[in-house]
Amino acid sequence: QLVDSGGGLVQPGGSLKLSCVASGLTFSDSAVHWVRQPPGKGLEWVGRIRSQSKNYATKYAESVTGRFTISRDDSENTAYLQLNSLKTDDTAFYYCCGPHATSTTSLDSWGQGTLVIVSS
Amino acid sequence: EIVMTQSPLSLSVTPGESASISCTSSQSLLQTSGNNYLDWYVQKPGQSPQLLIYLASNRASGVPDRISGSGSGTDFTLKISRVEAEDVGVYYCMQGLQSWTFGPGTRVEIE
Numbered sequence: 664q665l666v667d668s669g670g671g672l673v674q675p676g677g678s679l680k681l682s683c684v685a686s687g688l689t690f691s692d693s694a695v696h697w698v699r700q701p702p703g704k705g706l707e708w709v710g711r712i713r714s715q716s717k718n719y720a721t722k723y724a725e726s727v728t729g730r731f732t733i734s735r736d737d738s739e740n741t742a743y744l745q746l747n748s749l750k751t752d753d754t755a756f757y758y759c760c761g762p763h764a765t766s767t768t769s770l771d772s773w774g775q776g777t778l779v780i781v782s783s
Numbered sequence: 784e785i786v787m788t789q790s791p792l793s794l795s796v797t798p799g800e801s802a803s804i805s806c807t808s809s810q811s812l813l814q815t816s817g818n819n820y821l822d823w824y825v826q827k828p829g830q831s832p833q834l835l836i837y838l839a840s841n842r843a844s845g846v847p848d849r850i851s852g853s854g855s856g857t858d859f860t861l862k863i864s865r866v867e868a869e870d871v872g873v874y875y876c877m878q879g880l881q882s883w884t885f886g887p888g889t890r891v892e893i894e
Contacts, residue, residue, distance in 0.1 A: 696883070698832075706824075706832065706875055708883035722882065725784075758831055768879030769822045769837040776831055 665759050670777030673749055677781070681744040683759030683774055691715065691737040694762050696770055697744045699755040702778075709757070712742065727753075749781045785810050785878050787886035795892045796866045804889045806859045806876035812839075813856050820880035823852055823861045826888075827872040835874075836861065868893055 669681040683695060694717075697709040710723035712733040721733050732745040742759055756776040763771035786809040796802045812819045819839035826832040834843040836852035839859055849864040863870055871893055876886040 705873075705888045706826075706877075706885040708877075708885065711883075724882070763834065763837055763843070766818075766822075766837040766841070768820055768883070769834055769843075770824070770832075770877075770883075771834050771837075771843065773831040773833065 665761060665772055665774035667757065667759050667774035667777040670757065670779045672780045672782065674783050675749060675751060675781055677749050679746045679749065679779060681746065681757055681759075681777055681779070683742040683744075685740045685742070685761065690740040690761075694767065695733070695735060695742040696760040696762070697733060698758045698760055698770070698773075699753075700758070700776070701752075701755045707755075709744070746779065749779075751781050753779060754781045755779060785812075785881050785884050787876055787878055787884050789874075789876060789886040789889050791889060792887065793890040793892070795894050796863075796870075797894045798867060799865055802863045802866055802870075802891060804861045804874055804876075804891075806854075806861070806886050808857045808859075808878050810881075811856045812859075812878050812880050814880065819855050819859070820878055821852075821854070821859050822877045822879065824875045824877060824885075825870075825872045826875070827869075830872075832875065863891075866891075866893065 694713045696711040713720040730748045735742040758776045759774045760770040761772040763769040821839045823836040824832045840852045873888045
């Protein structure tokens with residue numbers, strides 16, 4: 664199970680840090696992805712962080728590269744998404760996701776989502 | 784970037800009938816392993832998305848066998864047999880071969 668939190672209202676150019684707490688799965692061995700969804704629109708993959716055994720490698724969508732950073736604290740079973748230089752287009756529900764046990768590119772578990780609103 | 788397209792973008796189905804959704808990728812999703820890196824997800828009203836089908840044709844845990852996925856390379860299909868009211872939602876295909884990209888979604892409604 665994944666629980667997202669940290670969303671809220673932020674001004675353009677501002678920053679926010681989202682959290683994703685995992686329970687009931689081998690968090691430290693798993694990658695964590697973030698996916699976002701503007702209200703009433705479709706899904707967009709944001710980025711992912713791999714496990715320690717994969718050197719915590721990160722990968723990001725082009726639309727957020729250089730502005731968003733994914734990190735994790737395995738001791739707390741928590742992953743983070745740092746959002747900087749926010750734009751109004753970043754307004755969305757943000758979901759953290761965990762991989763399928765055998766198809767690791769598939770997103771099998773999803774958080775409930777946390778809403779980020781970028782507005783002045 | 785691999786671009787995903789879906790058709791139709793909306794679908795109205797009579798309960799008990801079948802529904803099919805097509806998904807096309809701009810590049811082949813077939814790897815030398817024989818796996819097609821194509822998944823299907825559904826987002827039911829007010830809920831987070833959930834995995835339905837992984838690697839083109841494998842049902843995720845708890846998915847009924849009236850839901851099936853097929854296809855290979857660049858062309859894929861999700862079929863829902865004997866549609867029920869609980870199938871209402873938006874269905875997305877997603878490729879996981881090069882980064883991850885979702886299709887635009889297909890809205891399924893019940894007549």
